[in-house]
Amino acid sequence: MPEDIEKANELSAKKSEFSNWYSQALQVAEIIDKRYNVKGMNVWMPYGYSIMMAIKKFWDDLFQKDGIKEMYFPLIVPLEYCEQNESWWEGFKNEAFWVKGLEEKKATHILRPTGEPAMYPMFSIWIRSSNNLPFRIYETVSSFRYETSHTRPLIRDREITVWHEIHTAHESKEDAEDEAKKHEGFYDEIWEFLALPSIKVRKPQWEVFPGAVGAIEYYSLMPTGRVMENGSINNLGQAYAKKFNIKFKNEKGKEDFVWQICTGNGARLLAGVIAVHGDDRGLVLPPNIAPIQAVIVPIYSKKDMDKVIKECENVKKELEKECVRVHLDLRKEFPGSKFYDWEIKGVPLRIEIGSRDISQKQVTVVRRDTLSKEAILNNELKKIRTLLDQIQNDLLKKAQENLDKHTKTAAMKTELEKKIKGNLVKVGWCGSGDCWDNIKEIAEGVELFGADLKQKKGTCIICGKVSNEVGYVARTY
Amino acid sequence: MPEDIEKANELSAKKSEFSNWYSQALQVAEIIDKRYNVKGMNVWMPYGYSIMMAIKKFWDDLFQKDGIKEMYFPLIVPLEYCEQNESWWEGFKNEAFWVKGLEEKKATHILRPTGEPAMYPMFSIWIRSSNNLPFRIYETVSSFRYETSHTRPLIRDREITVWHEIHTAHESKEDAEDEAKKHEGFYDEIWEFLALPSIKVRKPQWEVFPGAVGAIEYYSLMPTGRVMENGSINNLGQAYAKKFNIKFKNEKGKEDFVWQICTGNGARLLAGVIAVHGDDRGLVLPPNIAPIQAVIVPIYSKKDMDKVIKECENVKKELEKECVRVHLDLRKEFPGSKFYDWEIKGVPLRIEIGSRDISQKQVTVVRRDTLSKEAILNNELKKIRTLLDQIQNDLLKKAQENLDKHTKTAAMKTELEKKIKGNLVKVGWCGSGDCWDNIKEIAEGVELFGADLKQKKGTCIICGKVSNEVGYVARTY
Numbered sequence: 001m002p003e004d005i006e007k008a009n010e011l012s013a014k015k016s017e018f019s020n021w022y023s024q025a026l027q028v029a030e031i032i033d034k035r036y037n038v039k040g041m042n043v044w045m046p047y048g049y050s051i052m053m054a055i056k057k058f059w060d061d062l063f064q065k066d067g068i069k070e071m072y073f074p075l076i077v078p079l080e081y082c083e084q085n086e087s088w089w090e091g092f093k094n095e096a097f098w099v100k101g102l103e104e105k106k107a108t109h110i111l112r113p114t115g116e117p118a119m120y121p122m123f124s125i126w127i128r129s130s131n132n133l134p135f136r137i138y139e140t141v142s143s144f145r146y147e148t149s150h151t152r153p154l155i156r157d158r159e160i161t162v163w164h165e166i167h168t169a170h171e172s173k174e175d176a177e178d179e180a181k182k183h184e185g186f187y188d189e190i191w192e193f194l195a196l197p198s199i200k201v202r203k204p205q206w207e208v209f210p211g212a213v214g215a216i217e218y219y220s221l222m223p224t225g226r227v228m229e230n231g232s233i234n235n236l237g238q239a240y241a242k243k244f245n246i247k248f249k250n251e252k253g254k255e256d257f258v259w260q261i262c263t264g265n266g267a268r269l270l271a272g273v274i275a276v277h278g279d280d281r282g283l284v285l286p287p288n289i290a291p292i293q294a295v296i297v298p299i300y301s302k303k304d305m306d307k308v309i310k311e312c313e314n315v316k317k318e319l320e321k322e323c324v325r326v327h328l329d330l331r332k333e334f335p336g337s338k339f340y341d342w343e344i345k346g347v348p349l350r351i352e353i354g355s356r357d358i359s360q361k362q363v364t365v366v367r368r369d370t371l372s373k374e375a376i377l378n379n380e381l382k383k384i385r386t387l388l389d390q391i392q393n394d395l396l397k398k399a400q401e402n403l404d405k406h407t408k409t410a411a412m413k414t415e416l417e418k419k420i421k422g423n424l425v426k427v428g429w430c431g432s433g434d435c436w437d438n439i440k441e442i443a444e445g446v447e448l449f450g451a452d453l454k455q456k457k458g459t460c461i462i463c464g465k466v467s468n469e470v471g472y473v474a475r476t477y
Numbered sequence: 478m479p480e481d482i483e484k485a486n487e488l489s490a491k492k493s494e495f496s497n498w499y500s501q502a503l504q505v506a507e508i509i510d511k512r513y514n515v516k517g518m519n520v521w522m523p524y525g526y527s528i529m530m531a532i533k534k535f536w537d538d539l540f541q542k543d544g545i546k547e548m549y550f551p552l553i554v555p556l557e558y559c560e561q562n563e564s565w566w567e568g569f570k571n572e573a574f575w576v577k578g579l580e581e582k583k584a585t586h587i588l589r590p591t592g593e594p595a596m597y598p599m600f601s602i603w604i605r606s607s608n609n610l611p612f613r614i615y616e617t618v619s620s621f622r623y624e625t626s627h628t629r630p631l632i633r634d635r636e637i638t639v640w641h642e643i644h645t646a647h648e649s650k651e652d653a654e655d656e657a658k659k660h661e662g663f664y665d666e667i668w669e670f671l672a673l674p675s676i677k678v679r680k681p682q683w684e685v686f687p688g689a690v691g692a693i694e695y696y697s698l699m700p701t702g703r704v705m706e707n708g709s710i711n712n713l714g715q716a717y718a719k720k721f722n723i724k725f726k727n728e729k730g731k732e733d734f735v736w737q738i739c740t741g742n743g744a745r746l747l748a749g750v751i752a753v754h755g756d757d758r759g760l761v762l763p764p765n766i767a768p769i770q771a772v773i774v775p776i777y778s779k780k781d782m783d784k785v786i787k788e789c790e791n792v793k794k795e796l797e798k799e800c801v802r803v804h805l806d807l808r809k810e811f812p813g814s815k816f817y818d819w820e821i822k823g824v825p826l827r828i829e830i831g832s833r834d835i836s837q838k839q840v841t842v843v844r845r846d847t848l849s850k851e852a853i854l855n856n857e858l859k860k861i862r863t864l865l866d867q868i869q870n871d872l873l874k875k876a877q878e879n880l881d882k883h884t885k886t887a888a889m890k891t892e893l894e895k896k897i898k899g900n901l902v903k904v905g906w907c908g909s910g911d912c913w914d915n916i917k918e919i920a921e922g923v924e925l926f927g928a929d930l931k932q933k934k935g936t937c938i939i940c941g942k943v944s945n946e947v948g949y950v951a952r953t954y
Contacts, residue, residue: 069523
């Protein structure tokens with residue numbers, strides 16, 4: 001749609017200048033437009049928004065199929081709700097967007113930075129007895145944080161758009177733990193759907209919400225070798241229930257606080273896909289989320305134009321029957337220019353049809369991920385469906401291989417120092433906060449960001465004591 | 478879900494105490510919860526939100542099928558965007574929610590009261606030439622207005638949730654008019670889908686946006702006899718384009734401002750459905766938007782419980798095959814109590830299955846709209862799908878008959894005065910602002926709210942001059 005934005009020939013090299021590449025790719029592929037004049041807030045363009053909506057549809061189906069119900073809570077939260085959990089409020093107060101009407105002297109409301117203070121006061125009204133449990137809901141909504149640090153579209157925004165939060169409440173610690181397990185399963189499905197392998201870590205106690213039992217976080221390995229947090233599962237224990245007075249009577253009539261789980265993620269899922277799969281020509285979209293899975297580009301001269309276009313329309317109809325999301329590009333541009341545009345946008349397959357193809361009863365198909373070309377016979381167009389599945393699988397495999405390749409292990413501090421550049425490094429860790437902090441001294445930005453869920457006996461890379469934990473070290477966003 | 482809210486035996490009579498009935502019905506049917514502690518902002522409950530999402534899905538499909546693309550613009554708008562159209566800003570300034578970060582001295586941003594100031598500065602960047610036109614987009618989003626008058630859930634909120642706005646830009650006045658016509662067609666489809674007949678009027682020039690060419694508005698006739706605005710189509714002409722500098726070069730290289738259309742509507746669609754179709758027992762939902770179209774209630778004693786439940790499960794499976802959204806209610810409650818709950822929620826069909834039904838190879842089906850009961854044989858369960866279609870049609874027919882019954886005509890002022898109570902009255906109107914204002918003197922709250930789209934020769938009911946307009950008079954919300 002926009003005509004005057006930078007063109008892809010101005011795209012930076014992805015590998016060497018990732019930050020520039022990312023910012024340019026989002027703009028030229030028409031994911032977002034950053035020219036909206038509020039820091040950290042962007043316009044979702046139709047192409048980008050339809051990708052994000054495909055991702056949302058996946059999580060809607062995933063959660064609802066499991067009986068998690070969708071709700072909507074107001075975006076404006078009164079101060080009295082926020083202050084019910086003073087440690088939550090302490091953490092978000094400085095980043096709050098304050099809201100008030102013209103006549104009001106003092107702002108007494110904020111825009112929601114997270115869901116808890118909007119939701120949990122209502123939970124305490126709704127939840128009365130075991131009959132109301134488990135209580136499992138989610139919403140997809142914007143969150144707002146007055147970020148003082150550098151903002152980056154879809155990764156760190158002041159309006160965090162298309163953000164989902166699941167919140168559940170349970171009778172017992174065990175029920176809550178079972179719920180958390182379920183969410184690990186949801187995440188597995190999400191990563192497979194997006195062809196986006198991830199790193200799953202357990203956070204140590206000092207990194208979880210105050211009073212909470214534990215947290216799992218997911219990370220994506222970015223092309224810079226840095227890792228980006230990409231979703232979390234928080235086991236809140238009874239910490240929030242106690243603050244917000246969410247109690248239930250069990251079957252014996254005894255009152256207790258509920259046990260809670262919450263999870264959240266959003267547009268970073270797309271940011272991860274773009275960062276991991278893109279190349280110097282632009283985006284490479286997994287077919288599952290591509291608004292256009294195959295674009296047909298007619299190759300014609302004045303002479304054979306009608307014939308070629310008619311054939312393109314036939315092929316389009318055939319592919320629609322196979323449930324391929326297909327687009328026929330009839331713009332008055334040179335084919336090369338069209339190729340270029342659709343490559344930037346990451347369309348998984350390009351189908352070229354010219355007179356030569358027609359005479360040979362075939363179409364020429366070019367894969368966006370490998371740029372490889374093959375002819376497919378007109379009576380075998382069903383193969384295109386198979387090819388899309390192939391691309392989806394190949395992207396996942398390739399990304400997994402890349403993640404494996406950049407996952408190193410180090411037994412000594414010197415080895416860690418050597419391997420950390422561009423990699424994620426697994427090390428022995430005694431589990432102490434001292435050694436956690438100590439690792440930060442390796443280099444600017446480097447940190448131990450969590451532990452493997454499976455324990456393994458070894459030696460702490462810092463203090464040399466016996467360790468049960470495998471710690472993950474990398475530069476983080 | 479909530480247990481401690483008012484039960485439906487406390488529902489007011491719909492006809493005589495509509496306002497109480499409406500407020501209670503929304504709460505007990507679990508559409509929204511009004512106990513969220515911010516004036517004019519409510520929580521959407523899972524049941525209510527899934528109805529609203531069904532309506533949203535309908536409009537998403539309707540708009541997108543026609544090529545109107547979905548986008549998302551930030552909810553926060555900088556003052557400099559607002560001030561580009563000073564007459565728009567004049568109208569919304571006092572109702573704005575102002576937003577600021579903790580460190581900011583003075584608020585320089587607001588929450589969007591409507592879409593124009595967020596969208597049109599971007600339109601002026603994107604639209605350059607005829608190639609970019611027509612430009613047709615929409616978004617579904619919250620709007621915020623610091624209403625000082627009485628708020629009423631889904632009808633007048635401070636956070637106006639699930640609100641869609643379509644905005645289009647065109648090369649010529651004629652193209653824009655064609656677009657507006659198209660939207661009349663969209664509205665026709667929406668009213669039919671919702672079984673909600675509406676009143677369509679043209680607004681006089683002094684009631685449209687300053688500088689705009691014209692506006693069509695839709696109204697729903699509420700049970701009180703008052704009419705509620707329920708959607709609009711605005712022909713903005715070039716008025717906004719001139720304010721926001723949205724220009725294009727035509728094929729001859731000449732520059733001109735675009736011609737614009739915008740439309741908007743949202744949760745009032747559901748408010749209309751609830752108000753028009755509900756009765757003293759609660760909601761009556763059209764099958765098209767009912768999250769549960771048929772609820773199965775087993776009727777058993779201890780002795781035959783297993784057998785009855787097994788049969789219920791079989792029937793559920795059968796109906797799912799017919800794409801009926803069906804729910805089996807296995808709660809440990811008396812059947813009467815279950816009937817009661819599902820009647821409040823407006824589920825179109827109740828299916829009772831007991832031992833007697835099983836022995837007669839049938840189910841007993843009760844319609845929510847008519848409360849009539851019939852037996853359907855097990856080998857004719859397909860009839861339930863037909864019955865749902867029947868209910869959908871009957872609801873539309875009944876609502877249309879009611880609207881017709883309450884649409885009167887009056888030739889004299891005294892006749893208007895007599896007929897206005899509980900009715901909508903069509904009168905001759907000369908088209909002047911004086912007579913428009915004069916009609917307000919008939920009674921408190923009464924007004925001429927628009928003219929029929931078809932002109933008809935007659936006599937103005939106020940001044941007696943020759944008139945071409947048929948004016949619509951009623952009490953309005």
